Amino acid sequence: MPLVLTEEQSMLRDSARGLISDKAPVAHLRTLRDSKDATGFSRDLWKAFADMGFTGLLVPENFGGSGLGYVEAGVVMEEIGRTLMPSPFLSTAVLAASALSRGGSEAQKSAHLPKIADGSLLAAFAVDEGTKHRPLQINLQAVRSGNGFKLSGAKALVVDGHTADLLIVAARSGGAAGERHGLTLFLVDPKAKGVAIERTVMVDAHNAARIEFSDVEVDADHVLGEVDQGGALLDGVLNIGRGAVASEMVGLSEEVFGRTVTYLKERKQFGKLIGEFQALQHRAAELYIDIEITRAAVLKALQTLDGDFDSAGAAVAVAKARAGTTATRAVQEGVQMHGGMGMTDQFDIGFFMKRARVCQELFGDSNYHADQLARMKSY
Amino acid sequence: MSDLEAFRRETRAWLEANCPPEMRRPTTSENDTYWGGRNAKFSSEPQRLWFERMRDKGWTVPDWPKEYGGGGLDRAEHKVLREEMAAMGARPPLSSFGIWMLGPALLKYGNDAQKKEHLPKIAAGLIRWCQGYSEPNAGSDLASLQTRAESDGDDYVINGQKIWTSYANYADWIFCLVRTDPAAKKHDGISFILFDMASTGVSTKPILLISGYSPFCETFFDNVRVPKSHVVGTVNRGWDVAKYLLQHERAMISGMGERGVGRPLGQVAADSIGADPQGRLDDAMLRSQISTFEIDEAALSAAAERAVDLAKAGQSHPAFSSAMKYYGTELNKRRHEILMSAGGIDALEWESERSRGGARPRAWLRTKANSIEGGTSEVMLGIVAKRILDLPGA
Numbered sequence: 001m002p003l004v005l006t007e008e009q010s011m012l013r014d015s016a017r018g019l020i021s022d023k024a025p026v027a028h029l030r031t032l033r034d035s036k037d038a039t040g041f042s043r044d045l046w047k048a049f050a051d052m053g054f055t056g057l058l059v060p061e062n063f064g065g066s067g068l069g070y071v072e073a074g075v076v077m078e079e080i081g082r083t084l085m086p087s088p089f090l091s092t093a094v095l096a097a098s099a100l101s102r103g104g105s106e107a108q109k110s111a112h113l114p115k116i117a118d119g120s121l122l123a124a125f126a127v128d129e130g131t132k133h134r135p136l137q138i139n140l141q142a143v144r145s146g147n148g149f150k151l152s153g154a155k156a157l158v159v160d161g162h163t164a165d166l167l168i169v170a171a172r173s174g175g176a177a178g179e180r181h182g183l184t185l186f187l188v189d190p191k192a193k194g195v196a197i198e199r200t201v202m203v204d205a206h207n208a209a210r211i212e213f214s215d216v217e218v219d220a221d222h223v224l225g226e227v228d229q230g231g232a233l234l235d236g237v238l239n240i241g242r243g244a245v246a247s248e249m250v251g252l253s254e255e256v257f258g259r260t261v262t263y264l265k266e267r268k269q270f271g272k273l274i275g276e277f278q279a280l281q282h283r284a285a286e287l288y289i290d291i292e293i294t295r296a297a298v299l300k301a302l303q304t305l306d307g308d309f310d311s312a313g314a315a316v317a318v319a320k321a322r323a324g325t326t327a328t329r330a331v332q333e334g335v336q337m338h339g340g341m342g343m344t345d346q347f348d349i350g351f352f353m354k355r356a357r358v359c360q361e362l363f364g365d366s367n368y369h370a371d372q373l374a375r376m377k378s379y
Numbered sequence: 380m381s382d383l384e385a386f387r388r389e390t391r392a393w394l395e396a397n398c399p400p401e402m403r404r405p406t407t408s409e410n411d412t413y414w415g416g417r418n419a420k421f422s423s424e425p426q427r428l429w430f431e432r433m434r435d436k437g438w439t440v441p442d443w444p445k446e447y448g449g450g451g452l453d454r455a456e457h458k459v460l461r462e463e464m465a466a467m468g469a470r471p472p473l474s475s476f477g478i479w480m481l482g483p484a485l486l487k488y489g490n491d492a493q494k495k496e497h498l499p500k501i502a503a504g505l506i507r508w509c510q511g512y513s514e515p516n517a518g519s520d521l522a523s524l525q526t527r528a529e530s531d532g533d534d535y536v537i538n539g540q541k542i543w544t545s546y547a548n549y550a551d552w553i554f555c556l557v558r559t560d561p562a563a564k565k566h567d568g569i570s571f572i573l574f575d576m577a578s579t580g581v582s583t584k585p586i587l588l589i590s591g592y593s594p595f596c597e598t599f600f601d602n603v604r605v606p607k608s609h610v611v612g613t614v615n616r617g618w619d620v621a622k623y624l625l626q627h628e629r630a631m632i633s634g635m636g637e638r639g640v641g642r643p644l645g646q647v648a649a650d651s652i653g654a655d656p657q658g659r660l661d662d663a664m665l666r667s668q669i670s671t672f673e674i675d676e677a678a679l680s681a682a683a684e685r686a687v688d689l690a691k692a693g694q695s696h697p698a699f700s701s702a703m704k705y706y707g708t709e710l711n712k713r714r715h716e717i718l719m720s721a722g723g724i725d726a727l728e729w730e731s732e733r734s735r736g737g738a739r740p741r742a743w744l745r746t747k748a749n750s751i752e753g754g755t756s757e758v759m760l761g762i763v764a765k766r767i768l769d770l771p772g773a
Binding site for chain 2: 002264275281284288294315367370374
């Protein structure tokens with residue numbers, strides 16, 4: 001498989017870019033932030049996403065979607081990264097759609113996937129509990145009770161948790177912290193008794209929530225996949241999420257970089273365009289090279305997820321780690337090269353810096369993935 | 380598709396049958412590399428066998444036309460061959476500046492007679508070439524070169540000095556940049572010319588490097604007579620040929636880190652340092668450097684693959700080889716810093732049997748030239764800034 005987009009993928013990119021740059025430039029996020037919008041994203045835009053078929057991109061055709069691949073999901077994520085458009089695309093169309101189609105029973109798929117595809121159902125994927133991403137440390141308890149389970153514990157940084165119609169919750173039904181065995185995924189109604197959802201207003205003005213579960217009763221047929229065997233399903237969905245967030249960071253990096261290079265060609269200091277200074281030229285060139293290499297690594301990871309899903313772990317770790325360091329560098333250079341302007345809220349660059357920080361933490365930062373890679377290679 | 384699969388099966392079977400086991404291990408010294416040429420000697424019988432079998436198939440230059448001694452493989456077949464050779468760890472049968480640099484330039488700019496004369500000899504390893512580009516006061520400002528070629532009837536008479544001429548003391552012929560019009564602007568008076576290093580007036584002197592080797596020479600031309608028919612391309616337009624050739628050189632150098640790769644760095648380090656009770660490399664900071672390195676290396680390898688695919692799709696930028704040269708060489712320097720660190724005290728040995736004559740520190744020192752030769756890292760960044768990013772001020 002050549003490491004370039006196919007014609008169809010390029011067309012998808014162009015239509016996503018058209019819609020997103022037109023309807024959701026950075027100003028769109030700014031408006032939602034400044035008005036303290038209760039939803040935090042535009043439902044009209046989500047409807048437009050559904051009309052374009054983006055919401056059902058990863059939903060199989062027999063459940064009303066288009067059954068496309070992770071490269072295509074990454075193409076849309078990259079465009080989202082260019083304007084920082086807030087939307088439930090990651091939580092619902094990528095994570096929940098993947099979890100359900102990879103792990104769901106026929107009944108679960110029929111109940112939820114068509115609604116994800118038509119844009120009428122929003123979902124959230126609840127994994128992290130502590131300060132850093134440590135999926136094996138999941139400690140939210142799932143204790144057998146009657147026909148099902150009772151869930152108790154708390155989740156942090158649940159993307160789009162406060163607007164979700166459906167929660168997919170990773171819990172510990174057995175084993176101990178640090179073990180893969182004993183993890184189980186549950187489909188939980190956010191309105192169920194004992195669920196307390198608090199929207200967390202984050203640095204990047206995107207949506208996330210803290211969610212507490214106090215003896216929340218879940219029926220046995222709301223187990224997603226097998227009891228105690230959820231580790232593999234969780235890994236798989238997380239890898240998809242990592243690939244998607246890495247794509248968002250590629251889009252974000254390229255956009256910040258493009259704005260910065262434009263600025264270097266316009267801004268004069270000491271009687272010269274600042275882009276004439278070799279100190280800045282070399283840093284810009286290094287950043288360009290960094291972004292191009294990261295773009296290749298991310299595309300490689302997404303193609304591997306599409307082609308050989310179970311062996312994609314290393315490629316995904318490489319992509320997420322690279323994308324995290326590259327995006328961090330891109331936003332830091334972006335702010336620095338814009339000088340004092342880069343520090344103002346009025347200017348957009350700061351929005352990219354804040355979003356890059358959140359994307360770094362989501363599903364494991366660069367350090368986490370470097371450590372994972374070393375473990376995979378046994379050193 | 381099935382044709383290519385069949386080609387892969389045949390290729391694998393042929394390589395299995397013909398590549399001696401000794402040629403499936405990484406090289407351990409310069410002597411292990413076969414460079415061809417008039418005075419070439421094989422270091423072992425397996426090296427000779429492997430070279431001759433590959434040459435007879437045209438696979439010293441698999442993608443060159445068959446009429447010039449090549450294999451006539453198309454791009455996809457060539458990729459299959461490279462993959463199959465890599466999979467079994469097969470060494471290149473012939474290392475040659477003729478293959479890497481001059482050949483592509485001759486295929487594009489050479490006339491019929493020049494192609495027929497030189498390409499088959501390169502493919503068969505009969506003539507070893509060196510490159511006469513750099514001069515003592517030019518450095519990365521290559522076009523400021525001063526070696527003169529003055530017209531005298533059907534010949535040019537060449538005077539001047541080159542430096543950093545790799546293996547000039549072993550080379551049979553040189554491809555050389557000379558100034559044919561001193562009055563013209565810096566880039567406009569240069570010609571690209573070929574001549575025999577045995578010509579009267581050519582002399583070389585090796586330069587001892589920090590690695591203890593002398594792969595480079597100073598090369599002197601004192602009234603060297605060269606027929607005008609040896610100019611490749613148009614007289615005074617040699618800069619076009621030079622630039623084209625440099626792209627190939629940069630691509631070669633950026634790939635240098637991948638050549639002769641043995642075991643993954645993490646395992647090399649684990650072998651010498653050992654593991655902590657959790658099974659992690661017993662040097663937490665080095666482990667982190669290694670994994671970060673391996674991430675960047677995997678990403679570069681994806682980027683190299685993508686560069687080929689982009690070129691195939693007609694979407695690549697001609698200056699992108701400078702980006703790859705920059706990153707590949709900086710990465711290779713990092714690899715060798717890590718190797719030295721992983722080797723610890725053992726890696727300090729300079730002359731001993733167990734250190735194979737100080738192979739590791741010598742290789743480490745050699746890599747320091749990677750970001751200088753073929754255009755410094757700073758020059759590469761300048762090319763990217765100006766030609767790709769279009770930043771102002773040339």
